[in-house]
Amino acid sequence: MNLTLKIWRQPGPRHRGSMQTYKVTDISEDMSFLEMLDILNEQLNAKGEEPIAFDSDCREGICGSCGLMISGKAHGPERTTTCQLHMRSFTDGEVITIEPWRANAFPVIKDLVVDRSAFDRIIQAGGYISVNTGSAPEANAAPVPKQHAERAFMAAECIGCGACVAACPNASAMLFMGAKVTHLSELPQGQPERDARVVSMVEQHDHEGFGGCTNVGACSQACPKGIPQDVISTLNKDLRTALRR
């Protein structure tokens, strides 16, 4: 396949960026999207040009490092992460636009790499449980009803890639936060800090400069793990309950 790529280039956080056009040829449709970018970078290296910076780590869709806005869709046209997107999802001769996640809370570090530490600070604000570590507790010591366990596991699938923020017309991180809150609220271990958790996480979210949720649902559609929008409802309910107490 031969492709035209329009890629956002920005030398550093304080520099102005712009879209640059590149051509790649003889791309196999079995390549992943990131492998296609690797090939482009080898060509750029050979020519002595600065390679395109992008995030990636596990390349098997579980770490949440990679994430690109591909022709206007977070992680591209399939429901998966950018590393698990393959070139067979594109057609020969296609023009592909590649941009970084756009949100003020996710400033661009270089080219397609954004700083997502705002997510870490939201987790630090309350997305954890305080327990004394030691040997693993006996598995049946704290029984969890099946439907709660299932919903907790579903929410825990969130890999914190930031596609929800990138796709949201309000640049809100409510799906991310909803997943974390639902994950812990469904389990007995999450109950002692349940009220304080949701209040401090929402405070941190707003402080980071994310937008407000208007329940559009673009987040869920973009989520590579298919986290449903109803976790936002759980977040809202927990917040309402916490604020009343």
Add this chain to the structure above:
Amino acid sequence: MAVTGLVFVAFVLLHMYGNLKALWGEESFNTYAEHLRTIGEPMLPYRGLLYVTEAVLVLSLVGHVYAAYTLWSRAGNARRTKYEAVKRASRTAWMRWGGTFLLLFLVWHLLQFSIVKFSVNSAKQGPDIQQNPYALLVASFQVPWNTLIYVLAMVALALHLSHGVFSASQTLGLTGTAAAYRRAKLVGHAVAAVVVIGFLLPPLAILFGIIK
């Protein structure tokens, strides 16, 4: 946003019920209009309940518009660099620009039928028309361009409600399960359909001469 929105949903459904009285003729419609003013007498003064309702609606409107503006400006600040290749989510545009259109429509509608009570029908003018709710209604919707404004406004309202009812349920935390989520979406579409059909029946019946 959610609470004030639900106030409007309740109001809009009651308003629609009143409008449908027009299909049963002049007496039914005008008696209902008068009854709205005398409801609760003698415990309440004349128009007592209407004044209370109007106050609640005005406060809700201020709250709703203020919350919408806050969300709108937060969204603008949260993403200063726009995408090259992303089209704006149409639902967001419908809620914001559709909502703005509904606000302008509301001004027109209140001037026409409540505050000034003027007839846009050049053939039907005078105090007989203005003082008779049914006559004013019929005179107004015999004018095609005026009916068109109402048709557009009701389409905007339907789109606003089909997202708004669901969105309010989400915000209030009522959709915490997959089943409740699907139900809220369905209720949103159902309310929107009922409202648009219920509100448009009388004007269209008048425009096509079914009721005179």
